[in-house]
Amino acid sequence: MARRERPLDPGDSPLLRFAADLRALRERAGSPTYRQLALRAHSSAASLSVAAGGRRFPTLAVTSAYVRACGGDVGEWADRWHAVAAALARRRPPPYAGPAAYTAADGDRFFGRERLVEEAVERLRRDRFVVVTGASGAGTTSLLQAGVVHRLATAEDPPAVGTFVPGPDPVAELARGLARLPDPDSVLVVDQLERLQAPAPAGRGRSAGPADLPGLLDVLRAAPCRLVLGLRTDLHDRFAGHPLLAGEPLTVPAPTPEDLTRVVTEPAAAADCTVEDRLLAVLVTGAHRQPGGLALLSAALLATWRHRDGNRLTLAGFHAAGGFEGAVTRGAEAVWAELADGPRQRARDILLRLTEPGDDGAPRALDRRELGDAPGTAAALERLAAARVLTLDRDRAVLAHGAVAQGWPRLAAWTAEDPEALRRRRRLTRAARAWEESGRDPETLWRGRRLAEAEAETGAPGRPDAAYPPGGPEREFLAACATAERARRVQDAVRDARLRAQRRLIAFLAGLLISVSALAAATVPLAVR
Template sequence: MPRPERPLDQEDTDLVAFAADLRQLRVTAGGPTYRQLSATAGYSPAVLSQAAAGRKLPSLAVTLAYVRACGGDTEHWRARWQAISAAAREGEAEAGPSPYLGLGSFQAGDADRFFGRDQVLTELLALVEARRFVGVFGASGSGKSSLLRAGLVARSAAAGQRVTVTTPGPHPLLACPTGVDLLVVDQFEEVFTLCRDPAERAEFVAAIVAAEGGVVIGVRADFYGHCGRYPELVAALRDSQVLVGPMTADELREAVLRPAVRAGYTVETALLSRLVADAAGQPAVLPLVSHALFETWRRRRGTRLTLAGYEEAGGIRDAVASTAEQVYLKLSPDQREVAKRIFLRLTALGEGTEDTKRRVSHETVSGTGPEVGVVLEALVRARLLTLDRDGVEITHEALIRCWPRLREWLTEDRDRLRAHHQLTDATEVWRSLGHDPGALYRGVRLAVAKDTLTEASLTEQEHEFLARSAKAEADEQATARRTTRRLRQLVALLTVLLVVAGTAMVTAINAQRSEAEQRNIALARGAVREANALSAANPALARQIALAAYRLAAIPETRDSLLSINAAPYASRLTGHTASVGKVVFSHDGRLAATASDDHTAMLWDISAPHRPKEVAVLAGHSEAVLSVTFDRTDRKIVTSGADGTVRLWDVADPARPRQTAAIEQRTGKVNAAAFSPDGQLLATANEDNTARLWDITDPQHPRQTSVISRHTSIVSWLAFSPNGQLLATASSDNTARLWDITDPRSPRERAVLSHPAIVSTVQFSPDGHLL
């Protein structure tokens, strides 16, 4: 008969409660002996007995083996073990600063513990010495920022150079210093993800390319194609690029060992081998390695970093997520909601690219909830966020990729998040302009913000911005109503005058015929002048006044005015875009119109009543100007192309609820035009890289490129299919139009070259296909 277990201590501690619950779990499982548990768990009876003794916390591996043998929930017990372990560590006095940074990038002051990048640093220093402008490219997490700051900046500053490091942010021109020997622009991709003004973006690129001193830009590799949209940037980067790839096994060993040895720690051989094996072949792994090492250091045994501590932390794959989840679960329910709002505000949503981090001001973050200070302190202490005098940001984008809870938040409602980020940026601009009324929302943007965003998610400044926007729009509408009312009063006055004049003429027709006629003529001539003055601004009212004048006095002046005003075209204005409109197209049935604008949107309009056009829907998704918009033959599909290098397919079977079915990221610079084939099976695009491309869109959700047409020597500006779909015509800035036989879309054949004395901006076939 087995001996009874020793009673637990009477202390009310987490460790004693943990042991008591382990014992209860064994009772619930039917009370097996420790010898019986040993056969299933793989540990000796003595080890399993000690795990539930309450004297010290067992290892995670022993705990999970005990729980599995008793049929318990391993994830629940893993979380409990990690919480107790973390609490125990917080009570220990740290011997000194960690030799590892965690998720944070190395700064210039960390150069003495920056190891493993000697080869690429030597290459970069030599290139900076030889070239005035250099680009450093690499995947997120490849170590670009650390190489630039702890490598290049530290070495250059030590050599006596004046060096400035900056990140672009939403207004890169404000972060463009002058009078330095070397300007380092880290996270250059923010020019494309955070800066919303194409003009400011282009001006910033031109400024750094023309800078007097040396310039080095650090760019995430998936934004390489975006750089190709600026010719001056392409020229500056030619033969001046460094690619930061993954570390070799030897480099990784050096990066792990040398900081530890320098700080007086040792690294178990088994841990080093496991780290190198786990990191092998994984892109963007360096911040994960650094964080796993930081958490392993927190779980060290004396001065020794162990494999057990590494596994306890969750290893490379789970360490970041584990840290974030532990910090999050320690917060109260209200604090968790504040944390969620903070992380969503600090993430920029990608358009065809990965989501990225974004820096926001202290004022913006402080409005996310009443306990924001407590939450920020917890997140900064865990190195998940970085807080400085300029603002708040996620420490590294690896957190966005690796924390499942954050990924789930980001996929819940991306349209709402995108609208909220746009509101935050607009509020910042409005505040920076001294609350200029011209920066407030109006029209569609105001309606979308009011319909999409909840009051609880907004900061005080955002509340004020929306309230001021609504008031400004209401004031403008009231002014418009007053103007209309005055015009109607004028019509009523003229009508009264007409009645009075008619009555006077009837009562005094015999005695005062001549005098009445002259008075009526004078009134009618005045009305004619009023009608002519209003004909451009308000043609409908001008028609009414001209008709009243003619009825008052049928003289040549009133007749000519009435005829000329009625003969003029009746223009109906389509208002809704916030920037210039470059393209307008009609559906084949004439019931819809589509417009493409520099405000990054296309819009659908119901024109079934031409004098009363109505806005139907906004097609949002492009990050730069929309250059073209086209209906297919059935009017059920639309394609848009943009200066952001993307082509987007839309299902508009229900025009009021358009649905994007696909987004094609071409990486060819601007896409000037796109067109459907008559049978709707092919899509053709005209590109800034001197090519036209054919796409199979039989499956509209998965377009597939079939061929590239590359005979033009300059930008392809427009293209068109023949009515039978067997020919494609392309127009180009190389002064030619070309005809292509696309009977086999996989192998287009050139049929003719049509030369012109100047650039060819557009092409179109006649309805019978005999003329071009």
């Protein structure tokens, strides 16, 4: 005799109702055993039993096999499965934060950075100031909030912990935050000091700006509590001479494949989900060695979770959610919609430059000077970095992921508008770079027709291929080319003048010689007579 099925747990959840209806369908089919159902469905008896157990939500494939074996309407049950999946998604918080940074409340689902968290907390035990730096998109905010703040708050004897992120009036906000932390063992976590580099929202003033950062650091240095400072690497380098930043910072590196594996699998396991092996391989490979891979991975994971198959995250769900390209497009289009016409043009110029491929085919990291210093450049870079479209690290900028150039339709359309003009502009950029790397060797300078064409393009703002102005290195290169060209023309003119003078002298001497010869010929007969 077949073993009696375990009764369902008490309750009236969507999952329990779904399991009860599956059991009723099996009863109407004559109550076959699960072994008999497995033979009909070409599936395992264990998975079919779990489908009607009411404790785990079955995959769509298992549900369809169960219904088909019981003679039910597979299409109708597929609709019911999707409805239950949506209801369960609303009841259960997602295990991933998506494109947003993790907060202190997300500490239970923050994985992959445990070693860095331990090192930051250990430094804080020894030192009064701890500085944490990283490139944009490296996950510094998540490390501080979901890592350090959460670890301190959940310690056996937790200190008082406050957080500070610069806002419209950072000096006043900081003073109010410090007033609540008079204990020398309390901790203030200061995050995203690079916000001081961003322009204030329209219509609102800012009492502190880039020039006020040293003053703000002075206030922090005099704080009565311990400090953890988080700021982007380029900002740290710019103000590294300040005493508060004098020590060796804790740098947030790019995650290793092992880190990325934990980022994917641990939150899923905590939510009673599994990750398909094929999906895990695609996610880790796609995010590894990408400057902004961590943020895009989190965005793609949230979208994949919303397309999960029961309790499984699958490669099919990843593709249905748009993959990394879909995550890129959603973030890029969101920031594009927020930009006005002027900043849009500047952002377009920057992005077109950043599509230049490197030696390995991936987008090349460019010196920020190469992006030009036109008005709005710095603000556009900050907006694009905040949206994880590009990353900023020290004095360089690079697209956050290869999928930005390949998978964002808007950027792909821009590069296809006039590929020949884009190649000419990239040729100018490479020539300026080669000139700089050669120690400004005069032999690498352009001249003649190539120089004239480059000067015509960069000096004609109305032309579509002159959409973005030359950067500092390109301007210096063209100026050196023009100077060398003028010097060459002067030399040519001097040489031509000398040649003309020599020709005149030769002609004069030749004429004189002829005259003398003629005179001599005329006087010889007279001398003979």
